[in-house]
Amino acid sequence: MPVTILRSSPNTDGLTAACVAAARDGLASGASEATEIRLTDAELGVCRQCGNGWGTCLRDHVCQVHDGFGAIHHELLDSDAVVIVTPVYWGEASESIKAFLDRLRRCEATRDDSVLRGKRFLLVAAAGGTGGGLISCLAQLERFVQHVGASRYDLIGVTRWTREAKLSEIERSAAGLAESLATDSL
Numbered sequence: 001m002p003v004t005i006l007r008s009s010p011n012t013d014g015l016t017a018a019c020v021a022a023a024r025d026g027l028a029s030g031a032s033e034a035t036e037i038r039l040t041d042a043e044l045g046v047c048r049q050c051g052n053g054w055g056t057c058l059r060d061h062v063c064q065v066h067d068g069f070g071a072i073h074h075e076l077l078d079s080d081a082v083v084i085v086t087p088v089y090w091g092e093a094s095e096s097i098k099a100f101l102d103r104l105r106r107c108e109a110t111r112d113d114s115v116l117r118g119k120r121f122l123l124v125a126a127a128g129g130t131g132g133g134l135i136s137c138l139a140q141l142e143r144f145v146q147h148v149g150a151s152r153y154d155l156i157g158v159t160r161w162t163r164e165a166k167l168s169e170i171e172r173s174a175a176g177l178a179e180s181l182a183t184d185s186l
Helices: 015-029 069-077 095-108 134-147 163-185
Strands: 002-007 033-038 081-089 120-127 151-159
Touching: 002 015, 002 069, 002 163, 015 033, 015 081, 015 120, 015 163, 033 069, 069 095, 081 095, 081 134, 081 163, 095 134, 120 134, 120 163, 134 151, 151 163
Parallel strands: 002 033, 002 081, 081 120, 120 151
Antiparallel strands: none
C-alpha cells in the first residue's frame, strides 16, 4: 500500500524530521511503502488565482502553473494515504505546505470524482518553540481535509516537551494506518 509523506520543513535534524522518521517507521512496520516528498525542495510557487480567480484548476482540475506542484499532485493520485508533517510557525502550518495545499484544494475540492475523496490523512504538527499554536495549525490542516472530501485518520500535535511520547504515538498511528489500508484491500 503506497503512502506519501509530505514533509514541509527544510530542517533535516529537528523535531519535524524526527516526526517524519517515526511515521516512516510505523508505515514500514505496517507493511506500507512510504515515499517522502520534501516540499521545501520542490520549488513550489503560490496559487496565482489565474484568470478571474480560477484557471484550469476549476475546469480541468490541474494547475496551469508549471513548477513542482504537478508531479506531487500526480504522486498523490497513486497513494492510498497521505501523511502531512509540518512545523508550526505562528500558529499555522509552514509556508511550503500552505502553498501546496492551497493549490491542491483548488484542483480537488470542486471535483466530484476527486482523487482525494475518502483518502486517509494522518496530520502531524510539530511545535518546537513554545508549543503554542498546535491546535490552530491542526485545525487548518483538518479544514483542508474536509474541503477535499478526504478522511482524517489522526491528528497529532507534538511539542519539544512531549517529543518522546508523541514520536511513539506517531509511529503507532502510522502503523495503524498501514494496517487499515491492508485490511481494506483484502
